[in-house]
Amino acid sequence: MRIILKLFKTFHHNTLIQNRRYLLGDGALRIQSYLSHCQDYQSNYDDARRETFMAEMKDKLTTGDVVLKDELKTMIHLVKTDEDVNMCIQMAKQFQKVKYQLQQRYDFFFGPVFMRMLHHSKKADIAFMLMEDRKGLRNLLFHLTAVVIYMDLLFEAGKYEQVVKCYEELDRAQKYKHLPLRNHMTLALAALYKMNSPQALEKATNLVQVTYHNSKRITSPRTRAYAAALALNQIEALSKMVDRNDDPQIKQTFTDTKTDLKQAQLVNDVSIFDKLCDTIHNSRPDNEHIQNLQDKRGRLVRDHHRY
Structure with missing residues (x-):
């Protein structure tokens, strides 16, 4: 309960910040960097050379020949059609199979660039299938950066439960216990917000509380x-939780x-999600009233900074 109240105070305070974006940007996903490399590769492959390369790769898949690292990297950057995506997946499987048989370590992490390809192609279902296949390409693709891109792809496709499940799996894994998973957690909380249920609120509270401690x-x-x-969207459920609590404070x-939010003009008809996901330009609060509240509750502001 106290954690939720801290969240209210944090949201109240951060609404004062202007011109800030909240969704993951290209700095985290680096889709534009991938597209830039695609242009470089494609500029070196005219129609004739591309056709020759594709024919060679199809022959390798048919005969079971070794798919080289540079060939797979090239294919990832030449993808244009659904058929290309499927061919890329088959090449990745062949590459992984040979690497496994030879017991060689990977000297290049294919996960992030492969997932950027799937993200740009909007192939959420394919990405989910590959990441859930524990005996397939998951071992080749799994990388914390790739997982962020994967979760963002799922989120954009409206697969919110799968986003949360992916984060919970990371959170349970002992080897990731002490790693900063801030972007992963942001996507998980955004997904819980979109789910917008009492169960989602309870899960969000637990996730934040565990991380807080x-x-x-x-x-x-x-x-x-x-x-x-x-919590604001589930205000009726939160009110019931407060009513059941014996702590008068x-x-x-x-x-x-609740009173402060209304008096500071922080409650309006604009979607909270829109506020969180885009730059805040409008709906500026009453600054004089905010200053009075901060003077009155200086201790709460200091608690927020410690949080």
């Missing part, structure tokens, strides 16, 4: 803002928070 991890402001936005804080 883990000194090795830090939740980003936008992650906490998604959780706070979900919690009840008073909840009441004050």
Whole structure:
């Protein structure tokens, strides 16, 4: 309960920040970098050379010959059609099979660039199939950066439960326990927000609470803002939780928070999700009233910065 109230305070405070974007940008996904490399590859492959390359790769898949690293990298950057995507997958399987048989270590991480290809091609179902196949390409593709791109692809396709499941799997894995999974968690909380149910609110609260008590991890402001936005959307369920609580301080804080949000003109008809996912230009709060609230609750602001 106290964690949720902290989320309200965080959301309240961060709404003052202007001109900030909250969704993962290209700095995290690097789709534009992939497309730039695609242009470089494709400029070196005119129609005749591309046709020759494709024919050679089809022969290798038919005969079971070794698919080289550079050939797979080239194919990933030449993809244009659904048939190309399928061929790329078959080449990756052949490449992985030979590497496994020879017991050679990978000297290039194919996961991120392969997942960028699937993201750009909007192949969420294919990506899900490949990542769920524990005996297939998952071992070749699995990489924390690739997983961020994968989760974003699932999110864009509206597969919110799968996004959350993917994060929970990472969170349970012991080898990732002390790694910064901030972007992964942001996508998970955004997915829970879109699910918008009491169960999603409970799960979001648990995720943030566990991270809050883990000194090795830090939740980003936008992650906490998604959780706070979900709490706002589930305000009736949260009110019932407060009513069942015996702590008068919690009840008073909840009441004050709702009142403050309204008086500061932070409650309007604009979608909270739109606010979180785009640059904040409009709906500026009453700055004088905000200053009075901050003077009145300086301790709460300091608590936020410690959080």
